[in-house]
Amino acid sequence: MLRNGIIGLILWGLLFLSLLYNQSSSLTGTMLAIAFFGSCILLGLSFRGVNEFRHNYSRKLVGGMVTTLFKNITPPVDEPDYKYYAHFRPGYNVSGLDIRRSQLVGDFTDLEGEDYTSGKIGLTTFEFSEIDLQREETYTDKDGKEHKKIKKVFKGIVFIADFHKDFQGETFLVRKKLLGKDKWRLRTQGVFTIELEDDDFNSAFQAMTTNDIEARYILSSNLMRKIMEFNNRAKGGVKISFIDSKMYLFTETNKNHFEGKFFENNDKKTLNQIYTDFMLYFDIVEEFRLNRRIWSKE
Amino acid sequence: METIVQFLLTPTGILVAGIVLVILILVGTYNRFVSLRNRVEEAFRAIDAYLEQRFDQLTKLADAIASYTDHEKDTHTRLAKIRSGYREMSPDEKVQAANEVEGLESKMRVQIERYPELKATEVYKDLTKAINDIEEKLSASRRSYNANVYKFNTKLQHFPTNIIGLIMGFKKTEMFKATEEKRQDVDLRGRLRGE
Numbered sequence A: 001m002l003r004n005g006i007i008g009l010i011l012w013g014l015l016f017l018s019l020l021y022n023q024s025s026s027l028t029g030t031m032l033a034i035a036f037f038g039s040c041i042l043l044g045l046s047f048r049g050v051n052e053f054r055h056n057y058s059r060k061l062v063g064g065m066v067t068t069l070f071k072n073i074t075p076p077v078d079e080p081d082y083k084y085y086a087h088f089r090p091g092y093n094v095s096g097l098d099i100r101r102s103q104l105v106g107d108f109t110d111l112e113g114e115d116y117t118s119g120k121i122g123l124t125t126f127e128f129s130e131i132d133l134q135r136e137e138t139y140t141d142k143d144g145k146e147h148k149k150i151k152k153v154f155k156g157i158v159f160i161a162d163f164h165k166d167f168q169g170e171t172f173l174v175r176k177k178l179l180g181k182d183k184w185r186l187r188t189q190g191v192f193t194i195e196l197e198d199d200d201f202n203s204a205f206q207a208m209t210t211n212d213i214e215a216r217y218i219l220s221s222n223l224m225r226k227i228m229e230f231n232n233r234a235k236g237g238v239k240i241s242f243i244d245s246k247m248y249l250f251t252e253t254n255k256n257h258f259e260g261k262f263f264e265n266n267d268k269k270t271l272n273q274i275y276t277d278f279m280l281y282f283d284i285v286e287e288f289r290l291n292r293r294i295w296s297k298e
Numbered sequence B: 001m002e003t004i005v006q007f008l009l010t011p012t013g014i015l016v017a018g019i020v021l022v023i024l025i026l027v028g029t030y031n032r033f034v035s036l037r038n039r040v041e042e043a044f045r046a047i048d049a050y051l052e053q054r055f056d057q058l059t060k061l062a063d064a065i066a067s068y069t070d071h072e073k074d075t076h077t078r079l080a081k082i083r084s085g086y087r088e089m090s091p092d093e094k095v096q097a098a099n100e101v102e103g104l105e106s107k108m109r110v111q112i113e114r115y116p117e118l119k120a121t122e123v124y125k126d127l128t129k130a131i132n133d134i135e136e137k138l139s140a141s142r143r144s145y146n147a148n149v150y151k152f153n154t155k156l157q158h159f160p161t162n163i164i165g166l167i168m169g170f171k172k173t174e175m176f177k178a179t180e181e182k183r184q185d186v187d188l189r190g191r192l193r194g195e
Helices: A001-020 A026-071 A096-102 A181-187 A199-204 A210-217 A223-236 A266-288 B002-008 B011-068 B072-083 B091-113 B122-157 B161-167 B190-195
Strands: A084-089 A110-121 A124-141 A148-160 A171-175 A192-193 A205-209 A235-243 A246-252
Touching: A001 A026, A001 A266, A001 B161, A026 A084, A026 A110, A026 A266, A096 A235, A096 A246, A096 B072, A110 A266, A124 A266, A124 B122, A148 A235, A148 A266, A171 A181, A171 A210, A181 A192, A181 A205, A181 A246, A181 B190, A192 A210, A199 B002, A205 A210, B011 B072, B011 B091, B011 B122, B011 B161, B072 B091, B122 B161
Parallel strands: none
Antiparallel strands: A084 A110, A110 A124, A124 A148, A148 A246, A171 A205, A171 A235, A192 A205, A235 A246
């Protein structure tokens, strides 16, 4: 990239010199064309270089880190069938169908995502990836002309895992806001709000459900405490749904979590940060005790 | 639209709007009371169902102990006898049975301690997990019951919903006083009677 930049500068320098010392318009025109097209080619090559760096960094370093992390897991001695593995696929993402199933976001027309990780710890399968959801809206102005605008629906990390308890109803934890979109959207679907026993939890989250008893069965005091701890660690807007015996956890963030930074030289610091971000999600399985299976789910 | 606005600005219009508003508030409050009462009843029915399920699992556990040793058959016999007639029991008898089962459960836990081999079996592990799951569901039902009773009672005490509640004949409901560990204190008798 640096090399390409230097070549580009030389080309533009030559053009500048030809303007200074030569009055021939044809030569100046040729030089201008060479400088312009040359710069375009160099810019393209540089972008390709950046993409290659990102791809290699993700595939080799981040993917390798995930594999190593799972190699270091010590399985419980009394569980010989305990399985644990994870795959990191930088170009993939959690499916749109699963995102819709979560009911945590409104309608969206465009889905982009990357850095997909999926695997199994004990009896719990999990997957997560970065996701960017947008909705294209059409509106008509005063003159009757149609216009399109893009609205941000969600940007952040979507984590999905098996939940360790069986349930039929739907339970949601959304941000506690008076005019929160999620709250009103869910209300129109027949979901009602409930107050839980933990006051701190109630001030951070609005609990909503289709089945009061099931919601309290899912949200044990231990799980509420763990969700609060995760909420503090994640430093982003966290919302969760429990549907079809699965847990969907959305963390809003604008940061690119699982990638190398091209313009930063501190590889160790970057890798440490990526490691911390990964552990935040891998730990959910253990922290939320998702592996503590109830017999009926096995 | 303009005609409606003009009508609403007349004294008759204001009166009609006032009456409609009052009716809407009354209907809304009544529906809220009914919805809370239904949730209370649903939670209560769930408690009864989970108590019954807990009975089943404890009977199976007693069965496992009895099949493991000939010396500990009393608990199994007693549990089987209670379980066989549980559905036909009167509320008073159900309360007695629930309390007796608590005692039998503690006795079984002591019995199991004498047989570490039994504790290591898959049957015992599965039964323990099932019992724990039912305990959690029981606890959730009780919490749901109490939370909704609390809301219901608060509405009955707050102004002006207390007046509406009184007119509509809603009565204060008792909360469960049981702790996680001591279910014997549950006022199941009164609740099963519908008091």
